[in-house]
Amino acid sequence: xxxxxxxxxxxxxxxxxxxxxxxxxxxxxxxxxxxxxxxxxxxxxxxxxxxxxxxxxxxxxxxxxxxxxxxxxxxxxxxxxxxxxxxxxxxxxxxxxxxxxxxxxxxxxxxxxxxxxxxxxxxxxxxxxxxxxxxxxxxxxxxxxxxxxxxxxxxxxxxxxxxxxxxxxxxxxxxxxxxxxxxxxxxxxxxxxxxxxxxxxxxxxxxxxxxxxxxxxxxxxxxxxxxxxxxxxxxxxxxxxxxxxxxxxxxxxxxxxxxxxxx
Amino acid sequence: xxxxxxxxxxxxxxxxxxxxxxxxxxxxxxxxxxxxxxxxxxxxxxxxxxxxxxxxxxxxxxxxxxxxxxxxxxxxxxxxxxxxxxxxxxxxxxxxxxxxxxxxxxxxxxxxxxxxxxxxxxxxxxxxxxxxxxxxxxxxxxxxxxxxxxxxxxxxxxxxxxxxxxxxxxxxxxxxxxxxxxxxxxxxxxxxxxxxxxxxxxxxxxxxxxxxxxxxxxxxxxxxxxxxxxxxxxxxxxxxxxxxxxxxxxxxxxxxxxxxxxxxxxxxxxxxxxxxxxxxxxxxxxxxxxxxxxxxxxxxxxxxxxxxxxxxxxxxxxxxxx
Numbered sequence: 001x002x003x004x005x006x007x008x009x010x011x012x013x014x015x016x017x018x019x020x021x022x023x024x025x026x027x028x029x030x031x032x033x034x035x036x037x038x039x040x041x042x043x044x045x046x047x048x049x050x051x052x053x054x055x056x057x058x059x060x061x062x063x064x065x066x067x068x069x070x071x072x073x074x075x076x077x078x079x080x081x082x083x084x085x086x087x088x089x090x091x092x093x094x095x096x097x098x099x100x101x102x103x104x105x106x107x108x109x110x111x112x113x114x115x116x117x118x119x120x121x122x123x124x125x126x127x128x129x130x131x132x133x134x135x136x137x138x139x140x141x142x143x144x145x146x147x148x149x150x151x152x153x154x155x156x157x158x159x160x161x162x163x164x165x166x167x168x169x170x171x172x173x174x175x176x177x178x179x180x181x182x183x184x185x186x187x188x189x190x191x192x193x194x195x196x197x198x199x200x201x202x203x204x205x206x207x208x209x210x211x212x213x214x215x216x217x218x219x220x221x222x223x224x225x226x227x228x229x230x231x232x233x234x235x236x237x238x239x240x241x242x243x244x245x246x247x248x249x250x251x252x253x254x255x256x257x258x259x260x261x262x263x
Numbered sequence: 264x265x266x267x268x269x270x271x272x273x274x275x276x277x278x279x280x281x282x283x284x285x286x287x288x289x290x291x292x293x294x295x296x297x298x299x300x301x302x303x304x305x306x307x308x309x310x311x312x313x314x315x316x317x318x319x320x321x322x323x324x325x326x327x328x329x330x331x332x333x334x335x336x337x338x339x340x341x342x343x344x345x346x347x348x349x350x351x352x353x354x355x356x357x358x359x360x361x362x363x364x365x366x367x368x369x370x371x372x373x374x375x376x377x378x379x380x381x382x383x384x385x386x387x388x389x390x391x392x393x394x395x396x397x398x399x400x401x402x403x404x405x406x407x408x409x410x411x412x413x414x415x416x417x418x419x420x421x422x423x424x425x426x427x428x429x430x431x432x433x434x435x436x437x438x439x440x441x442x443x444x445x446x447x448x449x450x451x452x453x454x455x456x457x458x459x460x461x462x463x464x465x466x467x468x469x470x471x472x473x474x475x476x477x478x479x480x481x482x483x484x485x486x487x488x489x490x491x492x493x494x495x496x497x498x499x500x501x502x503x504x505x506x507x508x509x510x511x512x513x514x515x516x517x518x519x520x521x522x523x524x525x526x527x528x529x530x531x532x533x534x535x536x537x538x539x540x541x542x543x544x545x546x547x548x549x550x551x552x553x554x555x556x557x558x559x560x561x562x563x564x565x566x567x568x569x570x571x572x573x574x575x576x577x578x579x580x581x582x583x584x585x
Contacts, residue, residue: 178451182447237402
């Protein structure tokens with residue numbers, strides 16, 4: 001089976017994010033970038049499915065020139081080849097969905113996997129929008145029963161059940177766990193507990209250097225023009241008033257009762 | 264005149280409390296922009312929910328009531344939302360952030376080539392909103408420039424809507440939905456029932472992190488929650504370890520809560536967790552590690568072993584209550 005996985009280059013969440021004084025963006029000096037953690041989970045799931053069913057894992061990403069580093073990381077994990085759409089600034093979800101749709105039309109994968117949200121914009125829309133644009137069924141927030149210490153996880157058993165031209169997905173939703181069955185080709189977005197992504201091995205990194213990344217400019221794709229979501233300005237969030245340390249439980253109870261008045 | 268349509272979720276024939284802030288958002292935008300507010304309820308046998316929705320002063324409450332809507336399916340609910348958008352002439356479509364709205368709103372937005380802002384926390388005007396980015400480390404002001412606009416709104420920022428006198432007109436929507444025609448099929452839903460207050464709307468939340476050490480250790484969290492009639496939450500570490508269901512996870516990619524009182528037990532305070540609770544009014548943190556980042560957001564921080572501190576806290580609270 002052919003699986004297309006989208007990955008996004010995002011700021012490393014361990015690095016403190018600071019807004020520029022003029023609100024036009026965030027400080028990028030000294031910034032480190034990584035593959036969006038949910039996309040890593042998607043790549044991992046794709047590799048497991050490929051190894052179980054045979055086929056190919058193709059990585060697609062929209063981003064600046066250095067996004068190739070993140071595509072290379074996915075290739076080092078074991079993906080087969082990459083598609084890099086070169087864009088000099090961020091594209092909004094509708095535009096991203098439009099670009100990915102065109103890649104899907106060319107590649108015709110059986111399954112498209114995406115992280116449920118990108119940890120920079122936290123929008124969480126691209127997967128669903130892409131499914132709609134393609135007229136495909138979707139299953140978002142894919143997860144699994146087995147916890148991450150289980151034998152199935154250690155043996156890299158895929159969580160998504162693919163058989164008879166359908167994929168069965170367990171979803172983490174409000175109030176419980178929902179199972180849906182979607183006809184292939186389908187779009188699935190992945191959630192935190194679907195799997196533990198592997199680290200790229202040294203042999204994997206060496207092999208990845210030779211794998212193909214096809215680069216094309218954003219201008220080669222229709223529908224990726226004026227942003228529907230325009231960022232007007234950025235500002236730091238409201239700061240909380242500094243708190244205090246209390247010496248013991250008795251002091252805490254006293255504060256909660258007489259000062260905060262919550263008990 | 265730009266009409267607003269708000270999807271309000273129901274469960275078991277009653278409006279979901281966590282979905283009501285979508286109405287508050289709708290009321291706020293209508294007041295600012297002058298358009299008429301419409302509400303939509305989807306499900307099966309939801310007459311009572313529709314009547315409840317009619318108490319919020321909306322121009323109209325649309326109801327899509329059919330056995331086809333008994334179980335959630337993105338494609339079928341999207342069809343209902345689309346019918347309501349057409350019937351209401353709405354150019355702004357909104358719903359409180361939830362699993363359902365996170366699926367349905369972007370699906371219809373893409374169908375209509377409409378821009379969408381996720382998890383809005385404030386209204387600037389009828390097309391400009393503030394929303395968190397980078398796990399709440401940045402507050403962005405965004406403008407939606409397409410003719411039709413979509414928003415999910417953060418429930419904890421908008422609160423419960425004001426009930427208005429009178430009753431909105433209720434209109435039944437005929438939505439032709441053939442479940443067999445869809446590429447997705449509902450298979451099962453395993454509900455995780457809890458007697459405790461819903462995290463999104465609880466006044467008090469007691470939350471446990473890695474410091475609880477085990478599923479057994481998490482009972483300490485529950486004991487304190489029981490005393491305070493609180494909702495129970497957890498950090499990602501605890502959910503990943505399988506000690507509690509995923510539904511309890513509080514954080515950037517889990518639930519966002521903003522109760523009057525948030526008590527963090529054995530939680531270190533990773534940025535992703537803080538993103539889900541730093542809007543709480545009063546934050547208490549109990550952790551063995553004096554360097555734990557949680558102390559940076561706590562109003563009251565106690566460096567202590569939670570297993571020693573919580574029983575003392577329970578005794579202390581009981582004493583104060585007399």
